[in-house]
Every structure is written in C-alpha cells, then in structure tokens.
Amino acid sequence: MSEETMPVEHTEQSHKHHAHAETLAPTTTIMGITLPMPLYTTVFMILGILTVTEVLLAELIEGDIKIPLLLGIAVAKGALVVMFYMHLKTDSRAFALAFLVPLGLAILCTLFLIAVPSTGGYFGA
Amino acid sequence: MSELTVQHDAHTHDLEAISRMSENYKFAMWLFIASETIIFSVFIAAYAVFRFQNKEIVHAVHEALGFGGTLIVTFNTFLLLTSSWAMVMGLRSIQLDNVKGGIRWLSLTALLGVIFVILQYYEYTQLAAKSITLGFETDAYEGFGMHFYAPTAFHGFHVIVGVLWCLDVIRRARKGQYSKDNVIGVEVFGLYWHFVDVVWILLFTLIYLV
Amino acid sequence: MATAAYPLGGIVAPAKRPALSEYLRWSIDHKIIGVQYMVTSFIFFLIAGGMAMLIRWELLTPATDLMANGSSYNTLFTLHGTMMIFTWIVPMFAGFGNYLIPLMLGAKDMAFPWLNAFAFWLIPPSGLLLLAGYFVGPAEAGWTSYPPLSTLFSPDGQTLWALSIHLLGLSSILGAINFIVTIKNMRPPGMGWFQMPLFVWATFATSIIVVLATPFLAGALTLLILDRVAGTTFFNAAMGGDVLLWQNVFWFYSHPAVYIMVLPGFGILSELLSIHSRKPIFGYRMIALSSLAIALVGFTVWAHHMFTSLQPELRIPFMITSFIIAVPTGIKIFSWLGTIYGGKIRLNSAMLFGLGFLSLFVIGGISGMMLGSVPVDIHMHDTYFVVSHFHFVLFGGSVFAIYGGIYHWFPKITGRMLDERLGKIHFVLTYFGFLFTFFPMHILGMQGMPRRVAEYDPRFQDLNVLVGLSAFVLGISTFVLVYNAIISVYRGKVAGANPWRALTLEWQTSSPPPAYNFVGDPIPFEDPYGYGTEAAQAYLAAMEARFGPSYDPEARNKPKPPASISPTPAPEPSVGD
Numbered sequence: 001m002s003e004e005t006m007p008v009e010h011t012e013q014s015h016k017h018h019a020h021a022e023t024l025a026p027t028t029t030i031m032g033i034t035l036p037m038p039l040y041t042t043v044f045m046i047l048g049i050l051t052v053t054e055v056l057l058a059e060l061i062e063g064d065i066k067i068p069l070l071l072g073i074a075v076a077k078g079a080l081v082v083m084f085y086m087h088l089k090t091d092s093r094a095f096a097l098a099f100l101v102p103l104g105l106a107i108l109c110t111l112f113l114i115a116v117p118s119t120g121g122y123f124g125a
Numbered sequence: 126m127s128e129l130t131v132q133h134d135a136h137t138h139d140l141e142a143i144s145r146m147s148e149n150y151k152f153a154m155w156l157f158i159a160s161e162t163i164i165f166s167v168f169i170a171a172y173a174v175f176r177f178q179n180k181e182i183v184h185a186v187h188e189a190l191g192f193g194g195t196l197i198v199t200f201n202t203f204l205l206l207t208s209s210w211a212m213v214m215g216l217r218s219i220q221l222d223n224v225k226g227g228i229r230w231l232s233l234t235a236l237l238g239v240i241f242v243i244l245q246y247y248e249y250t251q252l253a254a255k256s257i258t259l260g261f262e263t264d265a266y267e268g269f270g271m272h273f274y275a276p277t278a279f280h281g282f283h284v285i286v287g288v289l290w291c292l293d294v295i296r297r298a299r300k301g302q303y304s305k306d307n308v309i310g311v312e313v314f315g316l317y318w319h320f321v322d323v324v325w326i327l328l329f330t331l332i333y334l335v
Numbered sequence: 336m337a338t339a340a341y342p343l344g345g346i347v348a349p350a351k352r353p354a355l356s357e358y359l360r361w362s363i364d365h366k367i368i369g370v371q372y373m374v375t376s377f378i379f380f381l382i383a384g385g386m387a388m389l390i391r392w393e394l395l396t397p398a399t400d401l402m403a404n405g406s407s408y409n410t411l412f413t414l415h416g417t418m419m420i421f422t423w424i425v426p427m428f429a430g431f432g433n434y435l436i437p438l439m440l441g442a443k444d445m446a447f448p449w450l451n452a453f454a455f456w457l458i459p460p461s462g463l464l465l466l467a468g469y470f471v472g473p474a475e476a477g478w479t480s481y482p483p484l485s486t487l488f489s490p491d492g493q494t495l496w497a498l499s500i501h502l503l504g505l506s507s508i509l510g511a512i513n514f515i516v517t518i519k520n521m522r523p524p525g526m527g528w529f530q531m532p533l534f535v536w537a538t539f540a541t542s543i544i545v546v547l548a549t550p551f552l553a554g555a556l557t558l559l560i561l562d563r564v565a566g567t568t569f570f571n572a573a574m575g576g577d578v579l580l581w582q583n584v585f586w587f588y589s590h591p592a593v594y595i596m597v598l599p600g601f602g603i604l605s606e607l608l609s610i611h612s613r614k615p616i617f618g619y620r621m622i623a624l625s626s627l628a629i630a631l632v633g634f635t636v637w638a639h640h641m642f643t644s645l646q647p648e649l650r651i652p653f654m655i656t657s658f659i660i661a662v663p664t665g666i667k668i669f670s671w672l673g674t675i676y677g678g679k680i681r682l683n684s685a686m687l688f689g690l691g692f693l694s695l696f697v698i699g700g701i702s703g704m705m706l707g708s709v710p711v712d713i714h715m716h717d718t719y720f721v722v723s724h725f726h727f728v729l730f731g732g733s734v735f736a737i738y739g740g741i742y743h744w745f746p747k748i749t750g751r752m753l754d755e756r757l758g759k760i761h762f763v764l765t766y767f768g769f770l771f772t773f774f775p776m777h778i779l780g781m782q783g784m785p786r787r788v789a790e791y792d793p794r795f796q797d798l799n800v801l802v803g804l805s806a807f808v809l810g811i812s813t814f815v816l817v818y819n820a821i822i823s824v825y826r827g828k829v830a831g832a833n834p835w836r837a838l839t840l841e842w843q844t845s846s847p848p849p850a851y852n853f854v855g856d857p858i859p860f861e862d863p864y865g866y867g868t869e870a871a872q873a874y875l876a877a878m879e880a881r882f883g884p885s886y887d888p889e890a891r892n893k894p895k896p897p898a899s900i901s902p903t904p905a906p907e908p909s910v911g912d
C-alpha cells in the first residue's frame with residue numbers, strides 16, 4: 001500500500017516545489033532579460049510604473065480613448081496581482097474557475113445595469 | 126534514498142494532511158473571494174451607473190479636489206501596493222524558512238494598512254468639508270457623496286478587517302505555528318489581502334481617475 | 336439470513352443515539368449539525384405555516400375583519416414568505432446536505448467542521464431577528480422588499496428584516512463554500528464525479544448558485560440598510576437614486592435562488608425514485624449535468640419578474656431565456672419518468688411523496704412557462720395565478736421533496752422507521768389539502784384577484800372559502816408528521832443499517848452512524864444506482880453480513896419472507912451511461 005502511494009506523493013511534492021521555484025528564485029527572467037530581484041519585486045516595480053503612468057495619463061490626455069485606456073491599465077494591474085501575488089497562474093485550475101466565472105458574471109451584470117435605459121441608459125440614450 | 130524515505134515516513138502523513146488541508150483552505154478562500162467579487166460589483170455598478178449619467182458632477186468633483194486630492198489618493202494607492210508586495214515577500218521568507226524575516230515583512234503590511242485607513246479617514250474629512258455627504262439634500266454634488274462613500278467605505282472596512290487578521294497571523298507566527306512546510310495560514314490571509322488590493326486598484330482608477 | 340418472521344428478528348438494536356443535550360449546544364459533528372438545521376428550520380416552518388393559516392382565515396371573507404388593518408395583513412404575508420424561504424426551505428436542504436453529503440462521500444466529516452457549526456448558529460438568531468420586528472413594527476414590504484415601500488413607508492422592522500436576511504445569506508454562503516470544497520476534494524478513492532449520488536450533484540450545483548448569487552442580495556441589502564439608516568437615497572428616484580437598481584439586483588439573486596430552493600429537492604427525488612423503483616436511474620449524466628445547466632441558465636432569466644417594469648424591448652429576450660431553462664428541467668422530468676417506468680415500485684410514504692412531487696412540480700413548471708410568456712404575464716402579473724405557481728413549485732416541489740426525504744432518511748438518522756400508516760395518512764391529507772388549496776388559485780388569478788391584499792371583490796368568495804378550508808387541512812396534516820416523528824423516535828421499528836437496500840454509501844454503516852461515520856474504510860459500489868444486477872445483490876449481501884440484517888419494508892406483503900431482495904426484472908439496457 002505504502003509503496004504504491006509513496007511515488008505518487010513524491011511527484012506531488014516535487015511538482016509543488018516546481019510550482020514554487022519561480023516565486024522563490026532570487027532573480028527574475030522576463031523576455032530573456034534577467035533582473036537581479038525576485039519575481040515579486042519585479043511585479044511590484046511594474047505595478048508602480050503602471051500607476052504613475054495612469055495618474056499622468058489622467059492628468060494629461062483628454063478624449064474618447066482616456067476611459068478605456070485607464071480601465072485597461074487598471075485591469076492589467078489587477079491581473080498582475082491576481083496571477084503572481086495570488087499565484088493563480090501556477091495554482092489549481094479550479095481556483096481560476098472559481099474566480100473567473102463570478103468575475104465574468106459581475107462584469108456582465110454591471111454592464112447590463114449601465115446599458116439598460118431604465119437604470120443607466122449609457123448605450124441606449 | 127531509502128534512508129531518506131524512512132526518515133520522512135513518520136512525517137509523511139502530517140505533510141500529506143497539511144497539503145490536503147492547504148488545498149481545502151485555499152479553495153475555500155477563492156470561493157469566498159468569488160462571492161466578495163459579486164458584492165463589490167453591486168457597489169461598483171451603482172457608482173458606474175451614476176458616473177455615466179452624471180459626467181458633469183464627477184468632473185466638478187475632480188475639479189474641486191484638484192491635483193492635490195489625486196496626490197493623496199495616489200500615495201494611498203502606493204501604500205496598498207507596497208503592503209501587498211510586503212505580504213508576498215513575507216510569505217516567501219517563511220517559505221525559505223526565515224520566519225523572523227516573514228514577521229518583519231508582515232508587520233510592514235499591517236503598518237501600511239493602518240496608515241491607509243488613517244489617510245482615508247483624513248480624505249473623508251476633507252471631502253466632508255467640501256459638503257460631500259451621504260444624504261442627497263445636504264450633498265453639494267447631488268448624489269456623488271453616497272455613490273462615492275459606499276464602495277470606498279466598504280473597501281476600507283475590508284482593510285480594517287485585513288489589518289486585524291494580519292496582526293493575528295503575526296501573533297501565530299511568533300508562537301511558531303508556521304514553518305517552511307506549513308504556511309497555509311499566511312497564504313490564505315495573503316489571498317484576502319491581495320484581493321482587497323485588487324479591488325482598490327479598480328476603485329482608484331474608476332473613481333478618482335476616470 | 337434465515338427465515339425470519341415479520342418483523343425480522345435478529346436486527347441489532349440501533350447504535351446509541353447522541354444525547355438530546357448534544358443537539359442544544361455547539362457541536363462540530365456534521366450529523367449533529369444536520370439535525371440542528373432540520374429541527375430549527377422545521378420550527379420556523381411551523382411558525383410561518385401558522386401565519387399562512389391566519390392569512391387564509393382573513394381571506395375567508397372579502398372584508399378586512401380578522402386583522403386590524405391592511406398593514407398587519409402585509410406584515411403577515413411578508414414574514415410568511417420570508418421565513419418559508421430563508422428559514423425553512425433553504426436551511427432544511429442545508430440540513431439534508433450536512434447530514435448526508437459526508438456520509439454519501441464516505442468522509443468522516445465536512446471539510447470545515449467549525450465553519451459548518453458557525454454557519455448553523457447564525458440561523459436561530461437571524462430567525463428571531465425577523466420575528467423581533469413585531470416589537471418595533473414588522474417588515475411589510477413583501478419578501479421582495481421593493482423600494483420605495485421598503486425604504487420610505489415601512490417601520491423599523493424592515494431594517495431588522497434586512498439585517499436578518501444578510502446574516503442568513505452569510506450563513507448559506509459559508510455553508511455552500513463548505514459543500515463545494517467537501518464535494519470536490521473529499522470523495523473517496525474510486526468515486527469519480529460521475530459515480531457520485533445525484534443528491535451530491537444537486538447540492539454541488541446549488542452551492543455554486545449560492546456562492547455566485549447570494550452576494551448580489553448582500554450588496555443590495557447593504558444599500559437598502561444605508562437608505563434606511565444612513566440617509567442615502569440609492570433607491571429613491573426623486574433624489575438621485577434608482578428604483579429599478581433594487582429590482583434588477585434583487586432578481587439577479589432571487590431568480591437563481593429559486594433554483595437554490597428546488598435543486599436539492601431534485602437531488603432527493605432522484606434518490607427516492609431510483610431506490611424505491613429498484614431500477615438504475617435513467618440518464619444519470621443528463622440529470623447530473625442538467626443541474627449545472629440550470630445553475631448556469633438560471634442567471635439569465637431574472638427580468639421575467641420585471642416584465643411590467645422593465646423596458647418593453649427587453650421582454651422578448653428574457654421570455655426566450657425563460658423558455659430555454661425549461662429544457663434542462665424537462666430533461667430531468669423525463670429521466671425520472673424513465674427511471675420509474677417498468678420498475679418494481681414500492682409505494683411507501685417516501686415514494687408517495689416523491690411521486691407527489693413529480694405530479695405537482697410538472698403543474699408548477701407549466702404554469703411557470705405560462706407566466707414566462709409575455710402576453711400571459713402582462714395579464715396575470717401580481718395575481719393569485721402567480722401565488723399558485725410558486726406554491727406549486729415550492730410546496731408541491733421542495734416541501735414534498737423534504738417530506739419524502741424525511742421518510743427516506745429518518746431510519747438512518749434515528750435508527751428507527753417512521754410509522755408507515757401515519758405516513759400514508761400524512762400523504763393523503765397533504766396531497767389533497769395541497770391540491771384544493773392551490774389549484775383553485777389558478778382560477779382566481781385568471782379572473783383577476785390580486786395577490787397581497789386583505790380585501791377582495793365578493794365574487795371571489797366561494798373559491799376563497801374552498802381554498803381556506805383546504806389550507807386548514809393542509810396545516811393540520813403537518814402535525815401528523817410531527818406526531819409520527821416523535822413517537823417513532825422512541826417506539827418505531829428498529830431500522831438496521833440499510834432498510835431500503837440502497838447502494839449509496841450512507842446506508843453502508845450503522846444507523847445512526849458511529850462517530851466519524853464509518854468503521855474502517857467504506858467501500859463504494861461502482862454505480863450508486865446499479866440496482867437489479869448480480870453485483871449489486873452480492874454487494875448488498877456483503878454489506879448485510881458486515882452490519883447485520885435490517886428491517887424489511889416488503890416483508891409484510893410476502894407470504895414467505897425471502898432471503899434478501901427478490902431479483903428485480905432485468906433492467907433495460909441502461910441508456911444513460
């Protein structure tokens with residue numbers, strides 16, 4: 001019995017360590033460039049840069065592109081946190097499903113409320 | 126190899142149990158986050174509908190607060206982003222078997238959370254001084270107040286809960302409850318804390334920038 | 336086992352039941368919690384049922400005579416509806432889930448026992464909070480709590496109502512998370528997704544809906560409470576708010592919630608029909624997956640509750656989605672008919688309630704289709720036709736499933752059988768009481784009698800008297816069950832481990848199950864509904880050898896009690912798998 005379960009367990013363990021290897025390494029490689037800091041710090045830097053970009057864009061530009069652009073950057077920031085800080089990229093698929101299905105539902109319902117004339121009427125007006 | 130196996134044998138069952146419990150806890154936390162996403166979406170939808178119907182009011186509020194107003198909130202955003210980073214670095218420290226370092230990072234997380242709440246309170250007093258209120262009749266900006274305070278205060282409540290939870294995690298870490306192989310308590314709290322961060326990322330853009 | 340006289344000798348005394356005091360305090364044993372859920376919600380059922388009796392009493396005459404005024408009538412139907420939904424049906428199914436899911440999965444307990452207990456203990460205070468409204472003026476805006484009635488014109492009890500629903504929602508979200516994690520991660524080796532009992536599938540689908548839908552209500556309730564206590568005006572159109580925001584978000588929750596209230600009933604019915612027809616379930620996969628389909632499509636139909644208030648352009652799309660959701664439900668109905676067709680049906684109380692469910696739910700489903708079609712709905716909106724429709728699905732459906740489930744699993748929970756004769760009396764009174772209470776309401780509705788009013792046109796009185804008297808019969812019938820349960824706990828025939836000769840795992844342990852449910856590892860049978868095969872009989876015989884003989888419900892009808900179940904007719908080639 002134990003001989004049979006042991007190998008399975010070892011693979012699970014090693015698999016788990018493999019999943020963590022990326023987050024525990026002292027350096028990060030993105031697009032072939034190796035940075036001298038762990039993945040988490042790299043993500044933090046990118047988040048900071050994106051935030052500054054957002055604030056500057058909000059102050060500087062006007063026009064139709066502004067809102068989608070800013071929301072797009074916000075979604076990108078959120079996705080970075082969810083994928084790397086919350087480990088959704090490497091963790092179980094079930095977690096991703098448990099998060100993305102409600103997220104999609106929430107977005108659809110919000111869009112409905114914004115769009116329908118009797119409440120929002122943005123697209124109907 | 127065989128010697129290693131024998132040594133680990135007594136431990137194997139514990140490890141297996143911890144691993145299984147970890148999966149359970151993480152999955153449960155993700156499901157909880159799923160339902161939180163939906164709750165926040167109701168508040169966000171209420172704001173978004175208001176925003177799309179009353180562009181002028183929101184513009185007027187942004188004008189009235191000026192760049193100085195945005196700066197405070199941007200600073201606040203950085204506080205939360207940094208606290209999220211401190212959170213994962215704390216987790217990483219404990220995973221690398223450095224519990225002391227983990228406690229230091231987590232303390233930074235809690236501290237930044239506290240400063241965030243204090244600054245948000247300060248921001249509310251500033252807004253109240255400009256007659257942005259919950260009630261429609263007293264609100265200088267015709268309904269902006271309630272649509273603004275509801276989502277941000279609900280988020281602030283989540284930060285307060287997060288800080289208390291973080292202090293509890295620190296207490297447990299000091300008691301030696303976490304180790305390289307057992308970080309689930311930290312990880313689950315981390316999921317919550319990052320989720321609160323993600324909500325703020327969206328609220329910041331949606332309310333203060335757009 | 337040998338030639339035993341009726342009642343069977345040699346049945347071991349039931350395993351020791353937990354002491355009564357165990358049920359009154361904090362416990363993290365899922366079996367205790369399951370019973371706590373069931374008994375608590377049954378008490379709320381009796382209270383809310385009493386309210387229904389008062390409503391019918393008031394409606395015996397066209398004038399407002401029993402109540403002081405219309406407002407007190409409003410509070411009655413508001414609390415009746417709210418309590419029946421949130422403190423009876425939902426927690427009752429949670430009770431079944433709590434008791435049965437770990438057993439059916441061969442697990443020791445739920446994934447999070449402490450959370451499980453916490454979720455339960457939110458319920459009694461929330462129910463009392465609802466009733467506490469009577470001290471400050473109770474909620475009177477109906478269970479849908481539409482503003483501005485619920486914001487500008489209701490007494491403080493409406494705030495307590497909202498807080499209470501908030502807590503009950505939290506309780507069911509925590510419970511649902513627990514169910515999902517338990518079902519996904521704690522199945523025994525050898526039990527894949529498609530070897531799970533269908534009740535487990537139904538609870539899984541239900542829990543997904545709870546996690547996705549209930550938070551909508553929580554968000555909307557928070558805004559409602561703010562409107563009531565903090566001076567905001569989210570739902571006041573005159574002051575920068577929007578009435579339809581509530582209606583939309585409320586039905587984002589409440590239409591899926593309709594399936595929260597009936598899917599577990601579908602699950603119970605699947606168990607009952609297969610076990611008591613001694614036949615494999617017809618179309619296992621279709622039943623399992625249609626639960627998920629219902630959960631999914633259920634999120635796209637909410638606006639059919641708002642045909643009279645939403646943009647007219649949106650009526651047709653929502654009519655179409657409302658019709659689409661009838662498809663997975665129809666699949667289930669036909670699968671159940673296929674299951675009992677040609678089976679060796681035992682007409683015991685559990686099965687009678689199962690068949691009652693089937694017949695009444697079909698009527699409720701069809702009247703639902705009528706209401707889902709726009710031209711009919713515009714005519715019947717807010718009439719007694721609607722009242723009739725949802726009582727057919729919620730009482731004729733969910734409550735009949737609950738009754739059937741009680742007769743079916745009572746032996747497992749208490750170790751003793753419920754009295755069959757009283758059970759049949761209960762069924763006859765309930766079934767005909769129900770039919771004569773709710774069927775005439777269709778006619779009243781089509782003739783134009785509005786719901787939610789204490790006074791009505793005198794021409795409706797004859798039917799209302801019929802409805803009222805039948806409702807009293809229906810009310811009395813409940814006490815037959817209560818009496819039966821109380822005497823059977825002490826005097827009922829000893830059940831043994833598996834009186835129904837069922838194949839699912841909850842029967843492969845003693846009744847009531849021991850601490851941690853199973854002694855040794857439970858061995859699931861390859862197909863939970865594989866009745867009528869040699870392998871199934873061998874499995875049942877082996878289990879009987881392990882746990883001792885059980886009460887034989889069929890012994891009375893047979894001149895010579897056979898060794899074990901008689902061989903059933905060979906099943907038709909199983910079409911579902």
